[in-house]
Amino acid sequence: MALNENEILAGLAEIVNEETGVETDAVEMDKSFTEDLDIDSLSMMTIVVNAEDKFGVRIPDDEVKNLTHVRDAVNFINSNQG
């Protein structure tokens, strides 16, 4: 069953926390991964791969550069989840 936006956000926040130590509460829709959450490109790669596993989506490398804000990632997962 497809997850709703809030469930995806919560799941993504867990991945971000696991990888970077950023508190899950801080992972909000309008936050920028790099500017607000201080996540570098290496950590972003791991977050992407873990998100693929968790949500059953494929996020192409070319797409990752477009995911600048948490909302972008949530929307991408939402519209591509299996």
Added chain:
Amino acid sequence: MSANSERRVVVTGLGATTPVGGTMTETWESILAGRSGARPLPQEWLDEYELPVTFAATLQTKPSEVLPKVEVRRNDPAGQYALIASREAWADAGIENVNPERFGVAIGTGIGGVWTLLDQWDVLKEKGPRRVFPLAVPMLMPNGPAAAVSLDLSARAGAHCPVSACASGAEGMGLAAKMIRDGRADVMVAGGTEAAMHPLPLAAFSQMKALSTRNDDPTAASRPYDINRDGFVMGEGAAMMVLESEEHALARGARIYAYLSGVGMSSDAYHITAGEPNGEGAARAMVEAVEDGGQQLSDVKHINAHATSTPVGDLAETKAINRAFGDLTPGIPVTATKSMTGHLLGAAGALEALITVLSVYHRTVPAAINLVDKDPEINLDVVTGEARALPDGDITALNNSFGFGGANVALTFRSV
């Protein structure tokens, strides 16, 4: 100290995580109490890989009990151990203000991030390249721990990683001392780290017949100088010291453990793994360290030996000590603390240097354990049974470290 240098180097902070303690304080207490860090390896390794050696000196305190989860995830165990030890050393030194550009790091390792290398190779085979951890390279590179510590403490005078097998940790301290003397830094965090507790290195050392196979009695397996010694016990961990120019330490009223007074290094060019059997290269390193400190051989009142418990190595070092110290040899109390800690490889020299510093500071030489039946060819005064007091007054102790590839490093520590 050498005649052409005016800057003396002092030891002001100590930190370690070892098979006998999660801190340097715990480690020192265990060593004074004669505790062994040898314990059985995980049963699944023994079942899956049929390792011929079923025990090792594994860390007493797991890094996950001490470090935040993210730091565990983003650092190879070698880096984790280095962070734990360097933070303890830094806190112990109590430095509140340091110019980052006058503050450096020199942390050696023998093998580097071998756990990450092998683990990620498994990931690649089982799950494909997209699942390989993006931080795998900085985790497996040998200078990863030095880099992690320099980031953690904002040290910007240099983040160096000497690699010389089991002499790496001592070489890190020697390099750090020389950086301070040369005026490149006022403060250094220096030492060694090793986390090669993985079935592959265990199997490889076994194939060299370098490890003790006393599987029925692990805590008695590391027995330097004993006639029945049959190899070393593999260990892991990290040990770091904070070194400062004497001027810097005095200006802030620091507690000074000892001077790192002399550094001696040589190479055998004899065999890729075996030390030169007459100890010529090792003896040169010892004499050089004493002379580098502007001292006489007769000033040396204690030796913390490399003494890994291999039949050949212990004898070669004994010959080297005799070659260097001649008639003075029988009067120098020697200890072999690998009998308790096992052999920490690239961290061994660092840990033993810390133990030597504390021996000078407390004027107490901890006893070696498991020396039941002394090899008649060993003519050293090995401290056994109970700790031995060192004399009052100006004393110097020497610590040896030797590594595959023919590396010899000797350090001297002088009382304040």
